[in-house]
Amino acid sequence: MKKRAETAVPGKTETEETAPEKGILHPEKPLADDERDAGLRPKTLKEFLGQTAMKDNLRVFITAAKERRESLDHLFLIGPPGLGKTTLAQVVARELDVDFKVTSAPALEKPKDLAGILTTVTEKTVFFIDEIHRLKPAIEEMLYIAMEDYELDWIIGQGPSARTIRIPVPPFTLVGATTKAGNVSSPLISRFGITCRFSFYEQQDMEAIIKRSAGILKTAIEGDAASMLAKSSRGTPRVANRLLRRMRDFSQVLRSPSITCAILEEGLKRLEIDTLGLERYDREILRMIIERYRGGPVGAETLAISVGETVDTLEDYYEPYLIQAGLLQRTPRGRMVTDYAYRHLNIPQTAASNENSGFLI
Numbered sequence: 001m002k003k004r005a006e007t008a009v010p011g012k013t014e015t016e017e018t019a020p021e022k023g024i025l026h027p028e029k030p031l032a033d034d035e036r037d038a039g040l041r042p043k044t045l046k047e048f049l050g051q052t053a054m055k056d057n058l059r060v061f062i063t064a065a066k067e068r069r070e071s072l073d074h075l076f077l078i079g080p081p082g083l084g085k086t087t088l089a090q091v092v093a094r095e096l097d098v099d100f101k102v103t104s105a106p107a108l109e110k111p112k113d114l115a116g117i118l119t120t121v122t123e124k125t126v127f128f129i130d131e132i133h134r135l136k137p138a139i140e141e142m143l144y145i146a147m148e149d150y151e152l153d154w155i156i157g158q159g160p161s162a163r164t165i166r167i168p169v170p171p172f173t174l175v176g177a178t179t180k181a182g183n184v185s186s187p188l189i190s191r192f193g194i195t196c197r198f199s200f201y202e203q204q205d206m207e208a209i210i211k212r213s214a215g216i217l218k219t220a221i222e223g224d225a226a227s228m229l230a231k232s233s234r235g236t237p238r239v240a241n242r243l244l245r246r247m248r249d250f251s252q253v254l255r256s257p258s259i260t261c262a263i264l265e266e267g268l269k270r271l272e273i274d275t276l277g278l279e280r281y282d283r284e285i286l287r288m289i290i291e292r293y294r295g296g297p298v299g300a301e302t303l304a305i306s307v308g309e310t311v312d313t314l315e316d317y318y319e320p321y322l323i324q325a326g327l328l329q330r331t332p333r334g335r336m337v338t339d340y341a342y343r344h345l346n347i348p349q350t351a352a353s354n355e356n357s358g359f360l361i
Contacts, residue, residue, distance in 0.1 A: 040213050040241050041087045048084070048091055049212065050205035050237075054196045058088075061194055062095050070171070071124040072096060074147055074191060077177040079198025080320045082238030085177040086130060088196070092175065093126035101127045105134040111142050115152055115167075123170040132176035133183035140188055147174055147191045179316050200235030200324050203227075209237050210244055219248045220258035228264050234277040234321045246271065276325055276344065281307070285318055286327060286341050294350070295342075297334030 042048040045059055065072040075092065077085040086102075093100035099122050108114050108129075121127060129135070135143070145153055145166075152167040176192065178184055189195075201209070207230045214221045221229070221244075229247065233240035244259075250267040251259045272280045288306050289296050304311045309318075319335075322328040327341040342349050 040216055042091060043094055045091055045095055047212075048088065049208045050201045051084070051196075051198060054198070058092070058194070058196065059095075062092065066096065071098075072126075072173040073193030074174040075176070076189065076192035076195045077175065077198065078181045078195065079179065080200070080236070081179055081317065082236040083198040083200070084237055085198065086128070089126060089128040089175040089177065092173075096124065096126065096173075098122075098173075099125040101125060102130070103128070104130040105132050105136075105139075108135065108139050111138050114139050114142055114146075115154065118146055118152060118169045118172070119167065121170055121172050123172075125170070125172045126175055127172050128175045128177070130177050131179075132188075133178045133180045135188075140185065143174070144187065144191060200321070201237065202235075203230055206230035206233055206235065206237070206240055210240050213241050213244055214259075217244070217248060219244070219251070221247075222258055222260050225259050225261045225264045228261055228275075229259075231275060232268055232273055232277040235324065236321075239277070243268075243271075243273070274344075276327075277321070278325075278327075278344075281309075282318060282322060283345065285314075285322070286337055286345060287347075289328075289335060289337050290342070290345070290347055296329075296336030297331055298336075299334045303335055 045055055045062075048055060062072060072092065075089075077088060079085060089102070090100060101117060101121060103117065117127070142153060145151055146169060149166075150169050150171050152169060153164055154167055155162055155164050174192075176184075176188075181189075207226050210221065210226045210229055210233070214226070225247075229240065229243060233243060247259045247264055247267045250270075251257075251263050254263060254266075256263055268274070274283070278286075285303070285307055288303065289298055292306065293303075298306075300311050300314060304314045307314070319328060319330070323330065325340075326338055327344065329336045329338060339349070
């Protein structure tokens with residue numbers, strides 16, 4: 001029997017601590033959050049829930065490539081963080097039954113870094129580059145030839161004696177993922193044969209993901225609680241899994257055999273997350289626009305400085321869900337809150353804010 005003195009509960013003996021209690025799970029080996037995330041990732045397209053149209057098309061392309069015994073065409077994944085781009089790349093490699101190599105664009109500092117990876121890949125390998133919009137121009141130029149001709153241009157020597165040789169590489173599938181498709185150059189985008197654009201997940205898909213994750217974590221969750229948690233997860237599986245683990249902590253400490261609506265309400269309140277999944281910073285952004293700029297419009301840079309965030313963080317992390325939830329609008333003049341934001345925050349609209357926003361009550 002394993003004993004972990006560092007996790008002992010005050011007032012309990014070692015025997016009481018290690019003995020299983022009713023409704024409480026005691027895993028034999030504690031896992032770090034990143035290990036838990038890996039365990040929750042789908043392994044096949046069948047297990048990958050949501051994004052139905054995109055997934056169905058991808059299944060056709062994978063089946064055709066396998067029947068022809070060819071490498072899959074290069075795949076471009078677009079979407080906000082946490083929607084499953086990395087997971088889908090791993091699923092594609094498993095469905096094709098090929099090797100999987102992964103890196104990120106910031107890690108590729110020099111052309112030799114890319115050359116070192118591509119010269120060691122096996123045939124049909126799925127090579128995943130995250131944040132591909134951050135590739136350096138010299139590396140991107142090398143990647144063009146590798147994607148089209150499966151060759152690498154390499155310069156030997158210096159000065160007048162320098163010469164270029166082409167090094168063949170096995171046919172491979174490049175999977176590029178980005179949260180900023182507009183920052184990827186047109187020549188690079190044009191070399192991807194398949195484009196998959198992720199959208200925020202629907203309510204029913206989020207509920208299915210939460211129930212699947214709860215089963216893997218061996219945590220019971222009531223149906224109403226799963227529905228409430230899905231609404232508070234911003235349409236993002238990563239957020240849903242993170243909140244599910246935290247609600248499991250609350251249910252365990254409160255000695256509940258399952259995650260109930262009461263436990264979920266208490267947990268979300270203590271985490272400062274509301275029924276729409278808005279965190280404290282989301283509400284501060286909306287309140288800043290309402291209280292300081294009378295509902296908008298306000299420019300992105302001005303708003304970012306006001307809330308103490310970078311423009312990139314504001315545009316990549318906070319704004320997509322606020323817009324998708326109908327709380328914020330992007331206009332040519334700047335950011336503006338909607339009527340729904342006033343109602344959700346329980347803030348009365350003034351005549352000035354009504355005139356600025358262009359909405360009528």
